[in-house]
Amino acid sequence: MKVLKWIDDSKIVELFDRESKILQIIDHPGVPKSYKDDYFTVKLNNRLTMHCLIMQRFEGKNLAEWIKSYGRISQNLALDWLSQLVNILDIVHRNEYFHRDIKPDNIIHQPDGKIALVDFGGAREISRTFLAKLGTNGGTSTGTSMGYEITAVRSAYYSPLEQIHGQAVPQSDFYALGRTLVHLVTGISLNKIKSDEKTGRLLWRDKARHIDKPLADLIDDLMAPFPGQRPQNTQIILQRLHKLPFQSKIQRITRSKTFVISALITSISLVFFIFFRVILPAIANGLVFQGEKLEIANDFQTSKNLFNLATSIHPPAKFTVSKFYLEQASRNISNLRLAKKYYQLAIKYNERDLGAYNSLAIVCRQLRELNCAIDTYQQILKLKPDWEEYYRLGSFYDDEGKEELAQQQYQIAIKLNNNAVVAINNLSRLKNLKEDYNQAAQLALEGLRKTKDPKIQATLYKNLGWARLMQRKYTEAEKYLQKAIDLDNERIDAVCLLSQTQEALGKINETKLWWEVCMIAKSNIPEVYIWRQQLVDRLINNSKSTN
Template sequence: MVYCINHLCTLRRNPDNAKNCLACGNSLLINGRIRLLRPLRSLEENLYTNTNVFEVEDVGTKSHPESQIRVMKVLKWSEPKLVELVQREARILQIIQYPGIPESARDDYFTFKLKDTLLELHCLVMQKVEGENLRQWLKSYGRIPQNVAFDWLSQLINTLDVVHSSGFFHRDIKPENIIHKPDGKLVLIDFGAAREITSTYLAKVSTNGGSSTGLGSGHEVTSVITAFFSPPEQMNGQAVPQSDFYALGRTFVNLVTGMSLMDLPINEKKGRLIWRKYAPQIDKPFADLLDDLMASSPGQRPQSTQVILQRLNKLPYQSKIYKLIKSKKTLFIVLVTLITLGLFAGFKVFLPLMANNLVLQGKKSEIANDSQTAQNYFNQAIEYNSQLKLSVSQFYLEQAARHFNDFKLAKKYYELALKYNDKDISAYNSLAVVCWQLGEVACALNNYQQILKLKPNDWEGYYRLGSFYDQEGKEDLAQEQYKMAIKINKKAVPALNDLSRLRNLKEDYTQASALALEGLRLTEDPKLQAALYKNLGWAKFMQNQYNEAEKYLQKASDLDSKRIDAVCLLAQVQEALGKIEDARLSWEICMLARTTQQDVFKWRQELLDRLTKNGSNAIL
C-alpha cells in the first residue's frame, strides 16, 4: 500500500504496483525517488494541521545512494510564513550534523506541483529515528529516577549547546519532540518552530514584542506556543534562547513526577510549579537546577548551555554531600554525639525521631499492600507527633496520583488522605472526579459540596459543582451553580461561558449573547475566547443573523482547531447562506473529527436524520 501526496485527494491509498494515484492521477513516486508508505499522523485528525508527515521509502539520491526508510514532512499550503518555517527547518537540519538531531541533506528539500491544480507542496525528507517519544515512554514506564534524569538532561543540554552554537534555538521542546532510541540515546526532533539567533531578531523582540497571535498576524516575529511548556515571554512573541531552558525544565518536571503539568499546583506569589513533593527520588541540588531552568524571567535562568553544563558537572558531588547529610548513619552519629554531650534531657526528646521512623515503616507497609498495618504505624506516629498528619496525608495523595488510572484504588487513597487532612480542597476535588468516573454520583456530589462547606466563597467550587450537574444532564441545577460562581466573582469567565451555552439550549439567545460578550471582554485566553465565540455564533445563528454567526464561528475555529462544535454550527450557517461547497467541507469535518463535545453528537444525528429522510443529495 502506498499513499497519494495530494491532501485534497478523495482516496489516498493505492496498491503497491500503481504508478499514479487511481483517484487523482498524481505520481506516487515523488521527485523521482520518494514513495509514501504510511502516515505517521492520522490523516483524519490532520484536517486542521498545516502539514502531513509520512514514513517514506527513499529509493536513493546522491547523498543517500541506497534505498532506505525515512520520514517526510509535507506542507499542504504555500502560505509565505509557513513556507519560511519549513525552509528554515530544512536549513537547520542541513547545517547541524549531530547525533542528537535528525539527518537531512540539501537535496532532501524540494517542491512538488500537484496535477491539474495551482498547489505546490513543499517537502522535507529527514532521517527516521527509531524509538518512542518521551510522552510514550512515560506512559509505558512511569516517572524516571534521578540517574536517568541526569543522563537525559546531560544529553539534551549537549544537543542544545550545538543548536545554540550554530545560531538557532528550538522554541518547541516538549516530551513529544524528544525520541528515546533503543540504545538509550535521545534525539531532539521537529525544528519547524526554530528561530535564528540574530541581532535583528533580538531587536524585533525587544522593540515590538513580536506577535501574540501566531502566523500571519502582522509582525515578522511569530509566537509558537505549547500549553504548559512555553515560557511567558514566548506566549507574547518574545522568545529568546533561554526560552528553550524553561521548556526543558518543564519537560523534566513532567518526566520525574510522572504527572501532567496541568495537575501540578502553582505557587501564586512566585508563579512556580509546586512539584518536588511528587518526585521524592529527586534530591535538592538537581531539583534546584530544574527550578532555575523554569524561572519566570529569562534573565533569572542560566544564560547559556555552557553555564548549565558546568552545573551538571558539579551535581554528582553536590548530590553525594546532600545524601550524606540526609543519611540515617550521619543522623545516628550526630545523635550519639549530642547525647554524649548531654544535650538531650529525657525520653520525650526522642519521640519525634520515633514518630518519623513509624511513618517510614507505615509507608513501606502500604507500598507492600498491607494497608491495615500501615495505618497502625501512622496512627501511632501521630500520637507521638500530631503534626505528622499532613505528611501521612501527602503520602496517600502521592499514591493516589501514581494509581490514578485505577479509579477504585485512587479512590481508596484519596479517602485515606482526607482521613488525615480533612481540609484539603484539592483532594476533595480529585476524589469527586474519581467517584464520577466510577459512576458513584452521590459520592461525587458529596465531595463537591464538602469543598463549598470548607470554602463557601470559592467561585471555582460552585463552577465545579455546576460542571458536574451539567455533565449529568441536570441543566437547571447547573445554571444555579454557574450563577453563584458569577455572583461571587464577576470575572468568572468559565462560568459565563457555560451559562451562555445553557441559555442557548434554553432558547434564550439574547441572554446567551450577552453572557458571551461579557466573557470576551474579560479574557485573552484563546481557548476560552473560542468557546465564547462559538456560543455567540450559535445565538446569532438561531436568531437568523447568519453573516454575524458565520464571522463568530469562523473566529472560534481559528482560535481553537479542536472546537468541532463550532465547525458543526458553521456548517449549518453556511448551508443557510447557500454556501454549499463550504458547508459540505464543514459537515465532513464535523462528522469525521474525534470529539467529546456533547452538542456535536446531537448535530451529527440531526444531519443523518435529514439525509435519511430526504436522500443523500437533498441537503448538500
C-alpha cells in the first residue's frame, strides 16, 4: 500500500489520484494492477486525511539494486530488457499516457526474468489540451508562458531538458529510457560519465565496448537532445529492435580477424571465379556476351550459385543469403509459386526466421495448399508457442470453415493470454454460429471489459447484439447493434442484424431502410451473404403466396 504523506499540497494529491486512475486503465503484466476500490482515504482525529492506494507488488529487485549486485549487463540482456520496456511503453502510450519518471529505480527485475515498470505517480495524459499547453513559446519549470500550470517531474540525469522546464512530451520517456540503458550497459553512474561539450551527448561508448554499433546508435537516438530528433513513437523503436539482433551478429562477424581473413580468401576466390567464368568468355564471345550479360543480371540461378560459393567459403554469409531470398520473395509476390520457393529457401538458410514462416503460411493459403499452410503454422508454434500464433492458426481454420478447430486454437490463445481480445471476439462469433448464444454473449461482454479500441468494440457489440437477437431480447439487441454501427459505420453485418431486430420490434420504416443498406453495401462477410439470401428467399415466397 502506498500512502501519501504530504497531504497539504493539492497538486500532489492530484498526481496521486491520477496514478490510481492510470493503473486501473492500463492492462499489461509489466504494470502494477490496481482497481477502483483500491484508492481510499482515511481520516485521523477528524483533521488529518490520509490518501492510500493499494496496488500489485512485484517480486524482485529494481535495476539500480540489480546493477549494484551483478554489475553491467550483456548486450543480449540489454536487447531483452529494452524490448520488454518498449512493449510496456507501447501499451502506456497507446492508452494516451506517458510515464515521465523512467529510471533504474522504477524498473523491477522479477525472478522469472520479466521486467515491470512501476511508480506512475508522475504519469501524464496525452491529450490535445495538454499538447496545446505545450505549444507555446517559452515556459517555466512549473508551467508555460500562457499561465497553464503543468507539474514538472524531474529525476537527476534521466529527465530531458524539455521535462525539466515542465514541458514533457511522450518522447521524453524515450530519453529517460536511453539514459537508463547507458547506466545498465556501463554499470557506471551517469554523473561519472562526461558529455560532449558541443552536442551535450553522453560519451559512454568506450565504457561499453561489448555493445555493437547498431544498438549503441539506437540508444544515442533515444537520448537525442530534442524530442523531434528521437524516434517519434514506440512502433518505430520496436521495428528497429527487430532488426538489431541480425545487425549485431553481422557487426561482430565483420570486426573479427576470422572474417577479415575469410573475406580476403573469398575476394580472391571470387576474382578467380569472375576471371575464368566471366571475363574470358567475354573476350571469346565479344558482342554476343553483351546480350547474354543482360540475362545474367536477372538470372536467379547465377545469383544463387554465387551465394552458395560464398557460404561454402564462409558460413556466416548465410545471413546475407537469407536476406537475399526474402527480398526476392517480396519483389515477386505476384508470382505466388515463385514467392513460396524463395520463402522456403530463406527458411533453409535461417530455420528460426519467423517472418519467413509467416509469409510462407500466407502464400500457401493464397495458393490453396492447405497442408502446406497447416505444416508451416505448426513449425511456427514449435519456435514461438505464444497466443498470437495460436490466434493466427485459429483465423486460418476460421477462414477455411473448420469451426471446431478454430475454436480450439482461439481457446488456447485466450488461455495463454486472457487479454487476447481479438481471439475472444472471434470465439464469440463462432459461438453465435454454433447457436451457443449464452456463451457468445458472455465472451462479448468479457471482451468489452478488456478493450478500448473502437473497431474491436464495434465487433464485440455486434456479437452481443446478435446473441440477444437470437435470444429474442430485441430491445437489448437493438441497443448493442446501434452501438456497433455508431463505433464503426462500415460494419454491414451489424446493419443486417439491426434490420432483423427492427423487423421483430415492428419498426417497419426503419426495417426497410436498414435492409436496403444491408443488401447493397459492399461486404465479404459470410454471414451477410446468408442473411441476404434468406431475405431474397423470403420475398420470393411472399410474392408466390400473394399471387
